[in-house]
Amino acid sequence: MKTVRVELGNRSYPIYVGEGLLVRVGELTRQHLPGRRLMVISNSTVTGLYGEFLKRNLEAAGWKVLWAEMLDGEEHKNLATVSRLYDLAVEGGLERGDAILAFGGGVVGDVAGFVAATFMRGIAWGQVPTTLLAQVDASVGGKVGVNHPKGKNLIGAFHQPRLVVADVATLRSLPRREIASGMAEVVKYGVIRSASFFAWLEENVEELLSLVPEALTHAVATSCRIKAEVVAADERESGLRAILNFGHTVGHALEAMTDYTRFTHGEAVAIGMVVASRLARHLGLGFTAEEEERLVNLLEAIGLPTSLPPGTDPRELLLFMQRDKKVKEGKLTFVLPRRIGEVEVVREVPQEILLEVLSA
Ligand SMILES: NC(=O)c1ccc[n+]([C@@H]2O[C@H](COP(=O)([O-])OP(=O)(O)OC[C@H]3O[C@@H](n4cnc5c(N)ncnc54)[C@H](O)[C@@H]3O)[C@@H](O)[C@H]2O)c1
Ligand SMILES: O=C(O)C(=O)C[C@@H](O)[C@H](O)[C@H](O)COP(=O)(O)O
Ligand SMILES: [Zn+2]
Numbered sequence: 001m002k003t004v005r006v007e008l009g010n011r012s013y014p015i016y017v018g019e020g021l022l023v024r025v026g027e028l029t030r031q032h033l034p035g036r037r038l039m040v041i042s043n044s045t046v047t048g049l050y051g052e053f054l055k056r057n058l059e060a061a062g063w064k065v066l067w068a069e070m071l072d073g074e075e076h077k078n079l080a081t082v083s084r085l086y087d088l089a090v091e092g093g094l095e096r097g098d099a100i101l102a103f104g105g106g107v108v109g110d111v112a113g114f115v116a117a118t119f120m121r122g123i124a125w126g127q128v129p130t131t132l133l134a135q136v137d138a139s140v141g142g143k144v145g146v147n148h149p150k151g152k153n154l155i156g157a158f159h160q161p162r163l164v165v166a167d168v169a170t171l172r173s174l175p176r177r178e179i180a181s182g183m184a185e186v187v188k189y190g191v192i193r194s195a196s197f198f199a200w201l202e203e204n205v206e207e208l209l210s211l212v213p214e215a216l217t218h219a220v221a222t223s224c225r226i227k228a229e230v231v232a233a234d235e236r237e238s239g240l241r242a243i244l245n246f247g248h249t250v251g252h253a254l255e256a257m258t259d260y261t262r263f264t265h266g267e268a269v270a271i272g273m274v275v276a277s278r279l280a281r282h283l284g285l286g287f288t289a290e291e292e293e294r295l296v297n298l299l300e301a302i303g304l305p306t307s308l309p310p311g312t313d314p315r316e317l318l319l320f321m322q323r324d325k326k327v328k329e330g331k332l333t334f335v336l337p338r339r340i341g342e343v344e345v346v347r348e349v350p351q352e353i354l355l356e357v358l359s360a
Contacts, residue, residue: 026061106138113144132182181266195341
């Protein structure tokens with residue numbers, strides 16, 4: 001097992017990564033979470049696969065478990081779902097001193113975290129992420145929230161979990177498309193912060209896609225270490241943390257524009273990272289054609305899309321981008337690569353250049 005810590009003073013917390021950790025969730029939650037009742041928020045898919053096992057494990061550790069299921073899918077990451085979960089929490093007698101455990105992918109994590117942030121003005125919570133994307137990204141850093149029909153994650157809060165337990169063995173039941181989706185965020189870390197990790201990914205892409213446990217554990221722990229460093233330096237995104245949004249300005253717009261049903265988050269981010277790379281080259285930030293080719297090749301080897309779907313209307317996409325949370329005084333902000341391993345936050349990208357890149 002590897003342990004990464006998110007250092008945030010008295011709100012610091014551990015991320016445990018390894019194979020077969022599900023069996024330790026009862027013991028670990030007892031160590032890190034308060035209370036007698038634990039409201040587990042999951043969805044039907046994850047509950048069907050691992051629900052019985054986890055419930056028994058938590059009960060054996062002494063928890064009174066309230067099991068709550070939400071509908072599966074990004075289109076259910078909304079306030080209607082949150083409202084139903086509040087009802088279940090009230091009916092189940094959840095108290096301020098109790099806790100919530102998110103058990104599932106990033107959608108479950110973001111929704112459960114938002115319920116934890118707001119129920120009784122905030123209660124303790126933990127994360128047991130079961131998708132690659134949630135293990136490398138969504139379970140870490142305390143961004144929680146839901147979508148608005150017109151914009152991604154427009155409603156939310158910052159509320160750090162007290163622990164994260166990532167069992168890479170749970171990834172064996174994940175559809176291949178979801179493995180690829182999670183890999184998009186893994187590639188993101190290489191581009192924004194570590195050329196050596198990017199090169200390691202190029203070397204080990206086959207092992208990762210074949211779910212070799214040692215390779216997965218290394219990729220998850222390294223991704224979490226990079227995210228933990230960034231979050232520790234800038235928890236509320238007043239500066240540095242924006243780099244974690246590489247690929248997301250276009251990615252989030254694409255997700256919202258297609259009603260959260262056409263692309264997975266990782267697929268949309270993959271396309272967004274390629275658009276950002278093209279933009280960086282147009283603006284002469286130093287990112288080379290060879291580097292762009294390495295990025296595209298790696299994404300393609302993973303099986304991710306690298307271009308906007310045919311027929312995308314750049315002006316419509318721009319409308320959705322204008323609701324991005326990084327917009328300041330009406331101006332779009334992009335995270336653009338200078339080279340593999342380093343990005344820059346660029347304010348005021350000229351709209352003509354953006355439209356030219358999107359049209360191409
Ligand atoms: N809070 C953050 O910092 C942060 C970071 C990145 C992404 N996100 C959010 O995360 C969400 C995407 O998360 P995701 O990619 O995990 O999608 P997801 O939660 O929709 O999960 C993908 C699919 O995998 C299924 N699944 C989950 N675990 C499984 C398992 N072990 N075996 C089989 N199937 C399983 C789910 O039921 C779902 O159908 C987006 O809403 C995105 O905005 C948040
Ligand atoms: O944790 C962060 O900060 C990120 O930007 C991570 C992203 O991968 C993630 O998709 C996040 O939910 C985006 O946040 P948002 O503030 O742009 O909605
Ligand atoms: Zn993301």
